Amino acid sequence: MQSTVMATFALKPGQCNGSCHLAIVLSQPIGKRPYRSWMCRRRQQYDVLRCRVTHQHPAGGLHDDPDEIDDRPRKNPPRFHPSIWGDFFLHYSNTVACSPHQQVRMAERADKLKEEVADMIERRSSGYSLLQRLHLIHVLQRLCLDHLFEDEINGSFTQIKSADLSGCDLQTVALWFYLLRNHGCRVSQDVFIKFKDEEGNFESNSSEDLLSLYNAAYLGTHGETILDDAVSFSKKCLETTMPHLDPEGLLAREITSALEIPLPRRVKIYELKHYISMYETEATVHETILELAKLNSNLMQLHHQRELKIITRWWKNIQLQSNLSFARDRIVECYFWMAGAYFEPCYSRARIILTQVMAIISIVDDIYDVYGTSEECELFTRCIESWDTKVGQDLPANLKIILECIFDTYKDIEHELETEQKYRLSYLKFVTIDWVRAYTTEVKWRDQRYVPATVEEHLQLSVRSGACHLLSCASFVGMGDIATRESFEWVSSMPEIVHSLCIILRLLDDPKSYEREQMALHVASTIDSCMKEHNMSMELALKKIKELTEESWKSLNEEWLKPNKAQPKELLERIFNLTRSMEFFYKQEDAYTNSCNIKDTVKSLFVDSYKVF
Structure with a gap:
């Protein structure tokens, strides 16, 4: 008998405050039917083949003839560390x-x-x-509770937007500015003029004021010089203040986090547990909100654990079929990454689909970047273009199986969609084909040792090979009726907000992977193009790349703050959140490849629970 737990939170169908009633189905997979439907059928089909392939090719081999001498330049490919999580979530039982x-x-x-x-x-x-009103909304957002109160918060914003700021201090004005811009309302930077003196400094009474100003100013757009000045001034002051603060104190921890990644660019679900621990020590803590935050965290975690079991089983079957010992085994990290795009239970189907697409991106990325020969990559691209496995008869056995796994996964995604939504797969395939074509060109660049003459020339290709436009499109596929055919026409055309996301990913990723990629022949980086374009050192090129990243964030903010948005806010927020997740994964290093460094955050989100009774 099916056992179901339902926490409705007074939700209405059709919204996330609405379609997001927290339903945890304990005995049946989420969706219309089990996501592993095709896996079991194919597992028996490939058991014999897998044994033969494993015998012929020890871990890492792709060629039918192990003695064949190919043109692959990566004789010593990077050794990706094994999965931290393995099958953990297939067997994990939440004791709380x-x-x-x-x-x-x-x-x-x-x-x-x-x-x-x-x-x-x-x-x-x-x-x-x-x-006080601003602080309440801010707390609910950081505790990941705001989606439960969308109507109430939207009503508050209507009043707050027209509030009289004439007698307010800097902290209040900065929090007002931050919350409204973060909500998508373009309020004027001029609210900060009264706090500037003749020297261009900002008058503040505390580090809390400066921290609020610093975070608010990172929602600036091109030409907003007051906000540019605010970033420079507040950053310098906060850095000067840090040595005089208790490093374990709340303020010091908040400043440290903000200096690493400003609040508007942080993924709130990733730091939920951290903020709960901070909030419960605040003097202004409200016990009702704190208790709800812990309960909601536990209930969401149960839902996420259920999805992780589904997605881990899917991934395990792909590994068994394709002998994927050569690829980065990062399915839990894939899911964690995509939860940054949407963590709410109402997006369960969308989150699973997006994770599957992200996992496929990871597999194909390793084939083109590290393991496939030029000929194999070109043939693999032709197979994707034709969407026909018969084209790839000359591919090695492993790549044939991977190709079939990709096609079958897309079929399974299509099956999960309602009849009137199945057209979405044509857009997903279109963007997938565009992505692998860009990869093929990059392989040619690599083989020819070609370095684009300018960063702009490099980005014309690498914004597509980075696959963020594919993730943007895929993030819409599992959503409800708010994603229309017009939405897919728009997202597949590389609109400005998606273009900004793609640039940010490329400019964040290249500096972190540059040293590793220099160990073997690899496609030229934007850093190489920057050095070539400006005849500068690597150090200066890295500084220039950082400046270009900031400009791209301003472009993204510009699109987010347009009064007449191209698409509903719920869709644009997926792209904004994907960009935030890129900042998390690549700010310090490539945390996806070096996934040991995010183990504690993953554990905090998906394993550690609160004892609430």
Whole structure:
């Protein structure tokens, strides 16, 4: 008998505050039918082939003839460390919510707390200071609770936008500016003029003021010089202040995080547990909100664990079929990455589909970058272009199987869509073909040792080979009716916001992978093109690349803040969140390849639970 736990949170069908009733189905996979439907059929089909391939080619081999001398230039390919997680989520049982009864208790308690917090938002719309109202919304956002109160928060923003700021201090004005711009409202930078003196400095009374200004200013666009000045001034002051603060104190931890990645660019679900630990030590902590945050975290985690079991089983079968011992085994990290695009339970189908596409991107990336010969890559591209495995009869056995796994995965994704949504796969295939064509050109660049003369020339190709336009399109595929045919026409045409995402990924990734890629023949980096274009050293080129990254963020902010947006905010937010996730994965290093460095964050989000009763 199917056991279901439902926490409705007073949601209405069709919204995320709406389609996101937290349903945890304990015995059936999410979706219309099991996502592993084709896997079991194909596993038997390939058992014999897999044994033969494994015998012929020890781990890492791709060629039918192990003695064949090919043209692959990567004689010593990078050794990717094995998976940290393996099959962990196939067998993991959450001890905090190990019984349906316990889950029902959590869900019912969360429903009650949700009503109390909704009343709190309503009460604070009058009789409270502007800073108190702003702080409440800010806390709900950082605790990943805001999607439960969309109507109430949207109503508050209507009032807050027209608030009188004349007597407000810098912290209040900066938080007002940040929240509204983060919400998609383009309020004027001129609200900060009154805080600037004749020397261009900003008058502040505390480090909290400067931190608020610093975070707000990173939502700036091209030509907003007041915000540029605010970033420079507040950053310098915060860096000067840090040595005088308790490094374990809340303020020091917040400043450290902001200096690493400013708040508008951070993925809130990644730091949920960290912020909960900070919030419960604040003097202004509200126990009802804190309890709801912990319960909601547990309930979302159960949902995510359920999806991880599905996606791990899917990945394990692909590994068994294709002898994927040569690729980065990062399926849990793929899911973690894509949860940055949308963590809410209502996006379950979309999140699983996006994770599958991300995993395919990772496989194909390793084939083109590291393991495939030029001829194999070109033939692989022709197979994708024709969407026909028969074209690839001359491919090695492993690549044939990978190709069939890709096609079968796309078929399975299509099957999960409603009849009126199946057209979406034609757009996903179109962008996939465009992506692998860009890869093929990069392989030719690599073989010819070609270095594009300018960064702009490099980006004309590498914005497509980075696959972010494919992820953008894929992020819409599993969403509800808000994603229309017009939305897919738009996203597949590389609009400006997607273009900015693609540039940011490329300019963040290249500096982190540059040293590793120099160890073997690799396609030229934007760093190489920058050095060639400006006849400068690598150090100066890295500085220039960083400046270009900041300009691209401003372009993305520009699109986010347009009053007449090209598409609904719910769709644009997927692209904005994908960009934030790129900042997380590539700010310090390539955290996807070096996934040991995010182990604790993954564990915090998907394994560690709160004892709430």
